[in-house]
Amino acid sequence: MGRGREGRGDTAGLSALVSRINIPDLAFALFLVALGVLAFVFSADLQVGRAGSMGPGYVPRGLALIVVAFGVVMGVRALLAGGLAFPEIAWRPLLLVGAGVGLFAILLPLAGLAITSAAVVVLAGYAAYDVRHSENLILGVGAAAFAVALFVLALGLPIPIWPQR
Amino acid sequence: MDLFTNLATGFAVALTPANLGFCFLGALIGTLVGVLPGIAPITTIAILLPFTFALPPASSLIMLAGIFYGAQYGGSTTAILVNVPGESSAIVTCLDGHQMAKQGRAGPALAIAAIASFFAGTVATIVLATASVPMSWLALKFTAPEYFSLMVLGLTGAVVLASGAPGKAVAMVFVGLLLGLVGIDVNTGVPRMTFGIQELGDGIGFVPVAIGLFGIAELAIALGRPQDRSLLSVKFADLWPSWAEIRACLPAMTRGTVIGSVLGVLPGGGAALSSFAAYAFEKKSSANPERFGKGAIEGVAAPEAANNAGAQTSFIPLLTLGIPGNAIMALMVGALMIQGIQPGPQVMTSQPQLYWGVIASMWLGNLMLVILNLPLIGLWVALLRIPMRMMFPVIVLFCCIGTYAVANSVFDVWVMLLFGVLGVFFYKVGAEPAPLILGFILGPLMEENFRRAMMISKGDPTVFVERPISAVLLLMSVALLVILVMPAVRKKREEVFQE
Numbered sequence: 001m002g003r004g005r006e007g008r009g010d011t012a013g014l015s016a017l018v019s020r021i022n023i024p025d026l027a028f029a030l031f032l033v034a035l036g037v038l039a040f041v042f043s044a045d046l047q048v049g050r051a052g053s054m055g056p057g058y059v060p061r062g063l064a065l066i067v068v069a070f071g072v073v074m075g076v077r078a079l080l081a082g083g084l085a086f087p088e089i090a091w092r093p094l095l096l097v098g099a100g101v102g103l104f105a106i107l108l109p110l111a112g113l114a115i116t117s118a119a120v121v122v123l124a125g126y127a128a129y130d131v132r133h134s135e136n137l138i139l140g141v142g143a144a145a146f147a148v149a150l151f152v153l154a155l156g157l158p159i160p161i162w163p164q165r
Numbered sequence: 166m167d168l169f170t171n172l173a174t175g176f177a178v179a180l181t182p183a184n185l186g187f188c189f190l191g192a193l194i195g196t197l198v199g200v201l202p203g204i205a206p207i208t209t210i211a212i213l214l215p216f217t218f219a220l221p222p223a224s225s226l227i228m229l230a231g232i233f234y235g236a237q238y239g240g241s242t243t244a245i246l247v248n249v250p251g252e253s254s255a256i257v258t259c260l261d262g263h264q265m266a267k268q269g270r271a272g273p274a275l276a277i278a279a280i281a282s283f284f285a286g287t288v289a290t291i292v293l294a295t296a297s298v299p300m301s302w303l304a305l306k307f308t309a310p311e312y313f314s315l316m317v318l319g320l321t322g323a324v325v326l327a328s329g330a331p332g333k334a335v336a337m338v339f340v341g342l343l344l345g346l347v348g349i350d351v352n353t354g355v356p357r358m359t360f361g362i363q364e365l366g367d368g369i370g371f372v373p374v375a376i377g378l379f380g381i382a383e384l385a386i387a388l389g390r391p392q393d394r395s396l397l398s399v400k401f402a403d404l405w406p407s408w409a410e411i412r413a414c415l416p417a418m419t420r421g422t423v424i425g426s427v428l429g430v431l432p433g434g435g436a437a438l439s440s441f442a443a444y445a446f447e448k449k450s451s452a453n454p455e456r457f458g459k460g461a462i463e464g465v466a467a468p469e470a471a472n473n474a475g476a477q478t479s480f481i482p483l484l485t486l487g488i489p490g491n492a493i494m495a496l497m498v499g500a501l502m503i504q505g506i507q508p509g510p511q512v513m514t515s516q517p518q519l520y521w522g523v524i525a526s527m528w529l530g531n532l533m534l535v536i537l538n539l540p541l542i543g544l545w546v547a548l549l550r551i552p553m554r555m556m557f558p559v560i561v562l563f564c565c566i567g568t569y570a571v572a573n574s575v576f577d578v579w580v581m582l583l584f585g586v587l588g589v590f591f592y593k594v595g596a597e598p599a600p601l602i603l604g605f606i607l608g609p610l611m612e613e614n615f616r617r618a619m620m621i622s623k624g625d626p627t628v629f630v631e632r633p634i635s636a637v638l639l640l641m642s643v644a645l646l647v648i649l650v651m652p653a654v655r656k657k658r659e660e661v662f663q664e
Contacts, residue, residue: 028594032336039343042358052624056350056357059612063343070336087593090389094589097385097561098582104565105578113566120565121558127388128554135555143559147566155216157570 023086025078032071039064093127100124112162113152117144172294175521179529184224184522191228192530195235196538199242200545202249204560206236208383210496211375212560214503215567222504223519227526229500230480233493234286234527237436237473238534241278242545245271245465254436254472257444261457261464268460273406275542277414277462278469279535280406285422285470286531289477292426293524296478297513300485303634304510307486309618310629314638316611319488321642322431323600325649326438326491333596341601344369345608352616364576371499373568373581374605378598379492380564381581382588384557404539406462414466417447421467425474430481435491439475440468477527484520486510488607492599495606503571 039060046057100120107116122140125131151157178184198209210229217225240255245262258278265274307315324334347358348368359365406414424446425439447467448457457464480497482490487509489495501508506516513520538545568581591598622628630636 024594027590028333028336028596031590031594032340035340035343039358042360046355046357047353050624051619051626052622053620054616056353056355059615060343060346060357063339063346067336067339067343070332070339074332074336089589089593090385093388094385094586097381097388097557098586100558100561101381101565101578101582101585104562104569105575105582108569108578109575117562117566120562124558124561125554127385128557129388130552130554132554136558139555139558143562146559147562151566151570155219157566158573159566159570 020083022078022081022084024084025074027086029071029075029078032067032074034071036064036066036068036071039067092129096127097124100127108159110163112160112164114144114148114161115163117147168294168298171517171521172525174517175294175523175525176529178223178518178522179227179525184227184526185529187220187224187228188231188526188530189533191231192235192238192534192537193231195232195237196239196534196545197548198232199236199239199255200548201239201556202243202247204556205253205379205383206233207493207496208376208379209236210493210500211372211379212563212567214372214375214496214500215571217500218503218571222501222506222516223522225500225504226497226519226523227530229497230523230527231530233436234473234476234530235534237469237476238279238282238538239545240472241282241465241469242275242538242542243549245274245278246546247549254440254468254476256437257440257468258465260444261459261461264458264460265462265465270460272404273410273462274465276404276406276539277410277466279538280411281414281418281421281466281470282473283531283535284418285425285474286477286534287528288422289426289429289474290524290528290531292474292478293481293484293527294521296430296481297485297520297524300481301510301513304486306634307510308632309614309621310632310635311638312488313611313614313618314629314635314642315486315488316607316614318638318642318645319482319490320600320603320607321645322490323492323603325645326435326599330595331649333594334600337591337596337598337600338604341604341606342608342611344374344601345605346612351609351613362576364574368609369605370568370571370574370577370580371502371606372571373577374584375496375499375602376564376568377581377584378588378591378602380560381585382592382598384560385585385589386592388553388557404542410462414462417463417467418470420446420450421470422474424467425471426478428471429475429478429490431490435479435493436472436476440472443467443471473531480523483508484523485513487512489603492602495603498606 043057043060043064046060047055048057048061049055100123103123104116104120107119118140121143122136125136125139148161152159152161179188194209195206198204198206210232217228237254240250241258241262244250244255244258245266248259248263250256250259262274262278265271320338324331324338347365349356349366356366421443424443428439428442429435444464444467447463448454451457451463479490479494482488483494483497489498498508506512564581565578568577569575571577588598618628619626629639
């Protein structure tokens with residue numbers, strides 16, 4: 001692993017300081033601390049009990065503390081022995097795939113499976129960098145027909161096909 | 166009951182037309198996702214899980230198992246023809262398989278991969294059948310402390326196998342354990358960490374977590390990578406390897422099968438580890454190791470045998486003790502629990518049809534695969550020509566419908582989205598999700614056994630080391646962790662994950 005050795009001596013500013021932090025590790029550490037604290041706070045009103053007869057709060061609180069401890073140790077290490085930038089995120093696939101899932105959750109109760117399926121496939125289709133408009137549209141309609149045929153007609157899932165009035 | 170009556174029971178179950186159909190369907194879907202890079206068997210199993218609710222337990226497990234070992238067959242096809250592993254356990258098959266294809270020997274490489282897989286599948290089925298008797302005897306000695314320690318060992322194994330920093334993998338286990346505890350406490354009926362959300366009363370859904378982490382996140386990550394598929398073509402007539410080639414492969418196949426069978430049973434083991442180990446062993450023990458990486462046929466036979474053997478024997482801890490050794494087996498636990506079956510040693514006696522039916526179906530599935538795969542090679546190649554952009558939107562849709570269908574709950578779809586985004590975050594910070602899902606599944610089970618064990622011992626934690634089986638299991642976990650932090654092993658491990 002290449003640990004930032006070049007920031008030795010001359011340039012002392014903020015950028016040099018940042019370049020010495022392992023940002024992915026720090027991000028993960030902060031996530032752990034946040035999750036652990038959240039879990040600890042939300043299990044605060046649960047009875048802890050004793051080791052011989054544990055209450056519902058014993059194990060959650062113990063685990064929450066362990067998770068926080070991991071976060072703290074990892075965070076300190078990330079600050080000291082670092083020098084790694086956060087990797088680039090491919091935003092387009094992430095946002096559009098996510099948007100497709102969100103659209104499904106919002107649209108399904110309103111519009112039924114057929115319309116929702118076509119809309120989700122078309123929207124998610126734009127997550128690909130090499131999307132083609134007409135092909136994507138056909139794919140959406142085809143996928144909707146397939147989903148209705150397979151899941152509702154063949155497998156009998158209780159999902160309305162069309163908008164309910 | 167002896168082995169043969171048991172196997173007869175199994176085949177009676179597996180040979181019913183319906184179960185043969187599900188076995189075939191599973192093997193076919195498995196091959197399909199194995200062939201297609203970017204869709205892992207774990208993703209597929211997660212997506213198909215909700216649709217198995219309506220099936221009888223045996224049929225459901227027969228189909229899901231078929232996906233797992235079917236993918237081992239399919240993965241090699243892509244590895245050999247495209248030099249891209251169709252799935253993770255086929256990574257080492259690329260090394261020599263693709264070289265063979267470049268030298269115009271794609272046919273024999275594909276055929277040997279299939280033959281080695283079938284050979285290993287047959288042996289692993291026998292291992293699975295015979296191992297169950299001593300394992301069930303051992304299982305009778307298991308009480309709360311032993312179960313707890315066994316799960317500790319399973320989680321340790323998952324940590325050792327996760328790529329990246331071991332510390333992150335351990336942290337992920339604890340995150341999984343913590344998330345697994347959300348919901349109403351079974352002992353007291355008190356809701357825990359539910360934020361007052363009614364839908365969380367039964368806990369965070371297993372299916373949305375699994376599909377989010379392994380389906381949605383994987384897709385979002387795969388789409389961000391450049392796609393490159395230059396195919397080498399192959400004709401059915403060119404498939405047959407020469408007799409000399411088969412003979413050269415036989416010892417490699419046998420060694421691969423043994424390595425795979427052993428590593429598959431270990432907690433944290435499974436297909437991918439087995440194939441790496443078998444390839445490394447073949448290269449080390451070869452009289453002329455310089456041939457490896459340049460189209461040595463043993464370099465295809467050994468890992469392909471090993472990954473299939475490992476895939477199948479990783480069912481042993483699941484079916485006999487009810488403990489999942491890897492993330493895919495964790496999904497199988499989910500499948501069983503959804504069916505109302507609590508996995509554990511009692512499954513073998515209370516559900517012999519399920520137990521032996523699944524084992525028998527594995528051999529039948531392997532037979533179908535070896536017959537199917539080679540003649541249909543043209544079809545798989547054609548599938549590889551379908552661009553990713555035409556497949557993934559439909560997979561996104563299936564993820565949504567699958568998650569929704571578990572409980573007709575839009576809430577679960579939002580949970581899936583959350584875990585999809587989290588999955589991308591985990592990938593970017595180098596934390597693997599497999600330990601999390603194992604911890605998530607084992608969380609409630611571990612807590613229950615921990616609380617029970619501590620209640621019996623009146624709060625004395627030494628109970629875990631005073632009982633011999635439990636002590637041995639914990640010692641093995643400690644040994645694994647010690648080995649992991651040893652500098653030499655650590656370096657080697659990084660090398661393996663680099664390849």
